[in-house]
Amino acid sequence: MLTAVxxxxxxxxxxxxxxxxxxxxxxxxGVMRILNIAHGGFYALGAYSSAxxxxxxxxxxxxxxxxxxxxxxxxxxxxxxxxxxxxxxxLRFMYGRDEVLMVLVTYAIFLILEDATKLIWxxxxxxAYQPAYYLGNIEIFGIPYTVYKxxxxxxxxxxxxxxxxxxxxxxxxxxxxxxxxxxxxSSALGINVTLFFSATFVIGTTLGALxxxxxxxxxxxxxxxxxxxxxxxxxxxxxxxxxxxxxxIIGAIFVGFARAVSVHLYxxxxxxxxxxxxxxxxxxxxxxxFSLAQGRKI
Amino acid sequence: xxxxxxxxxxxxxxIPILILLGFVLPEWVVNYIQVSLGTGLVAxxxxxxxxxxxxxxxxxxxxxxxxxxxxxAGKFMGVSDIFILLIIGMLVSLFMAFIAGFLLRRYxxxxxxxxxxxxxxxLYGLLSKLEVxxxxxxxxxxxxxxxxxxxxxxxxxxxxYIATCIPALLCAALLNRYLRSPMGFIGEALxxxxxxxxxxxxxxxxxxxxxYMIAATVSGLGGVLWALALGHVDPEMTNWTTSGQFVFxxxxxxxxxxxxxxxxxxxxxxxxxxxVEASPNTWQMIxxxxxxxxxxxxxxxxxxxxxxxxxxxxxxxxx
Numbered sequence: 226m227l228t229a230v231x232x233x234x235x236x237x238x239x240x241x242x243x244x245x246x247x248x249x250x251x252x253x254x255g256v257m258r259i260l261n262i263a264h265g266g267f268y269a270l271g272a273y274s275s276a277x278x279x280x281x282x283x284x285x286x287x288x289x290x291x292x293x294x295x296x297x298x299x300x301x302x303x304x305x306x307x308x309x310x311x312x313x314x315x316l317r318f319m320y321g322r323d324e325v326l327m328v329l330v331t332y333a334i335f336l337i338l339e340d341a342t343k344l345i346w347x348x349x350x351x352x353a354y355q356p357a358y359y360l361g362n363i364e365i366f367g368i369p370y371t372v373y374k375x376x377x378x379x380x381x382x383x384x385x386x387x388x389x390x391x392x393x394x395x396x397x398x399x400x401x402x403x404x405x406x407x408x409x410x411s412s413a414l415g416i417n418v419t420l421f422f423s424a425t426f427v428i429g430t431t432l433g434a435l436x437x438x439x440x441x442x443x444x445x446x447x448x449x450x451x452x453x454x455x456x457x458x459x460x461x462x463x464x465x466x467x468x469x470x471x472x473x474i475i476g477a478i479f480v481g482f483a484r485a486v487s488v489h490l491y492x493x494x495x496x497x498x499x500x501x502x503x504x505x506x507x508x509x510x511x512x513x514x515f516s517l518a519q520g521r522k523i
Numbered sequence: 524x525x526x527x528x529x530x531x532x533x534x535x536x537x538i539p540i541l542i543l544l545g546f547v548l549p550e551w552v553v554n555y556i557q558v559s560l561g562t563g564l565v566a567x568x569x570x571x572x573x574x575x576x577x578x579x580x581x582x583x584x585x586x587x588x589x590x591x592x593x594x595x596a597g598k599f600m601g602v603s604d605i606f607i608l609l610i611i612g613m614l615v616s617l618f619m620a621f622i623a624g625f626l627l628r629r630y631x632x633x634x635x636x637x638x639x640x641x642x643x644x645x646l647y648g649l650l651s652k653l654e655v656x657x658x659x660x661x662x663x664x665x666x667x668x669x670x671x672x673x674x675x676x677x678x679x680x681x682x683x684y685i686a687t688c689i690p691a692l693l694c695a696a697l698l699n700r701y702l703r704s705p706m707g708f709i710g711e712a713l714x715x716x717x718x719x720x721x722x723x724x725x726x727x728x729x730x731x732x733x734x735y736m737i738a739a740t741v742s743g744l745g746g747v748l749w750a751l752a753l754g755h756v757d758p759e760m761t762n763w764t765t766s767g768q769f770v771f772x773x774x775x776x777x778x779x780x781x782x783x784x785x786x787x788x789x790x791x792x793x794x795x796x797x798x799v800e801a802s803p804n805t806w807q808m809i810x811x812x813x814x815x816x817x818x819x820x821x822x823x824x825x826x827x828x829x830x831x832x833x834x835x836x837x838x839x840x841x842x
Contacts, residue, residue: 329818332767
């Protein structure tokens with residue numbers, strides 16, 4: 226019973242983290258057909274910049290409460306700066322190229338970002354525990370949990386809801402759905418596709434950076450976290466079907482619970498279980514659980 | 524009679540040359556040649572798949588399986604004969620690829636890339652938790668013997684170097700032969716138009732499966748040679764960042780010729796030594812920038828420069 230509750234809460238916690246870290250990836254793929262390996266780099270940038278900003282802010286000795294504003298702020302700054310530079314500076318020239326080639330291009334960008342992070346913040350680890358510590362602990366059936374973890378679950382739900390509302394209930398969102406459906410026709414109808422691409426890339430980047438920024442208080446931020454998270458994020462979005470926000474939610478829950486179950490029942494299988502779920506889903510439904518049937522072009 | 528083409532002649536002539544160089548060149552250069560022959564074979568494996576339009580972001584899987592299979596044969600069964608180790612590494616890789624191939628042959632493009640990456644990360648997750656195999660530290664491999672002969676000191680180094688050169692270059696020559704065979708040309712047809720290929724009476728699935736198994740066997744061989752050269756294996760061999768480097772080499776050198784990835788690996792290893800020394804935190808950035816520039820300005824890799832030069836030279840002589 227106790228284990229079941231622990232698995233449930235940890236599973237939700239992992240799922241929330243996975244959703245936040247991978248929803249930007251699926252959004253960018255859905256709109257731009259770019260499987261963005263550089264997403265891991267954005268995650269790392271977000272984590273570093275928020276840990277660094279929190280560290281600077283805490284030195285002034287002010288109240289911790291404002292750090293909760295600092296976290297999304299840094300994510301937006303990273304999203305705007307890195308997202309715009311990369312989209313306008315590099316990706317813009319590559320639109321319409323092969324999807325596999327775009328994987329290689331974003332891999333190159335990922336390598337550049339990895340070292341850019343090291344050059345800006347050095348190779349030592351950054352710690353910014355205050356926001357997670359400040360909210361205190363809560364006991365559920367005698368197991369202590371940080372309230373921060375529940376705040377993250379709430380944030381993930383909020384992000385999902387805002388994205389759903391934005392896509393399905395606003396004019397801009399509906400236009401974006403049109404762009405996803407058919408890029409050429411929507412361009413012919415007078416939709417500024419380029420603008421949508423830039424905006425989507427910036428939003429996707431911001432979401433990736435936000436994933437890193439909210440994780441930073443729970444971990445010590447070290448080089449290489451981007452490489453770990455990108456594979457995890459792939460697993461999440463592939464399970465649900467790439468490009469689908471709903472798929473990312475389901476994928477995050479699948480992977481989150483697979484990880485929670487293995488952590489509590491058989492810890493050595495932690496990493497292994499995630500990719501096993503991914504391989505199993507793909508073996509049964511090759512293009513993800515929610516993919517639509519597509520015609521073959523001869 | 525053997526109908527050797529230029530590349531094969533070059534590779535076969537390269538065997539005695541490399542062996543002789545092993546006695547002449549300073550030791551550290553020889554070490555780099557030896558190590559990069561191992562990793563170069565894996566880059567070759569990535570490259571022959573790239574010819575069919577398949578980008579394997581998880582070729583480290585078989586690199587690692589080869590290395591670990593040989594290492595475990597030595598650790599648990601006391602096998603130290605290099606010929607048996609090489610055969611074990613290749614057979615285990617071949618067998619794993621035979622099974623995984625049934626899953627992977629259904630995928631193309633990014634799905635192939637991502638699924639091969641996922642498979643390699645399954646092994647990474649497994650190995651980094653297995654304490655019997657030293658978890659993330661891996662384990663050491665004793666130096667090999669040659670049909671009962673167990674050399675020591677400098678002789679052992681030379682013997683291992685020679686035993687690396689011969690299978691690596693022979694393997695490259697055989698791969699060249701494969702690419703010139705009907706099976707090899709199917710790879711290119713696969714990239715161009717799979718459905719037409721099926722109408723012409725060949726199974727695309729079977730062609731991908733065979734290609735995947737060949738690539739895995741070659742990577743397994745590379746893994747054994749690399750592991751013996753370093754005397755050590757660890758799970759980093761199957762991490763996706765390692766596989767990414769193999770992809771990088773095939774992009775840089777292009778898919779034009781078998782020799783290119785072998786050279787590319789060696790040059791990269793040497794450049795890395797100096798670059799890391801000069802500025803340790805910009806190595807990946809340099810790689811990334813070079814890769815972007817290659818993709819944008821030289822989509823067929825550096826080898827296309829040589830080919831273009833050759834083509835223009837022929838043109839002028841014809842005039």
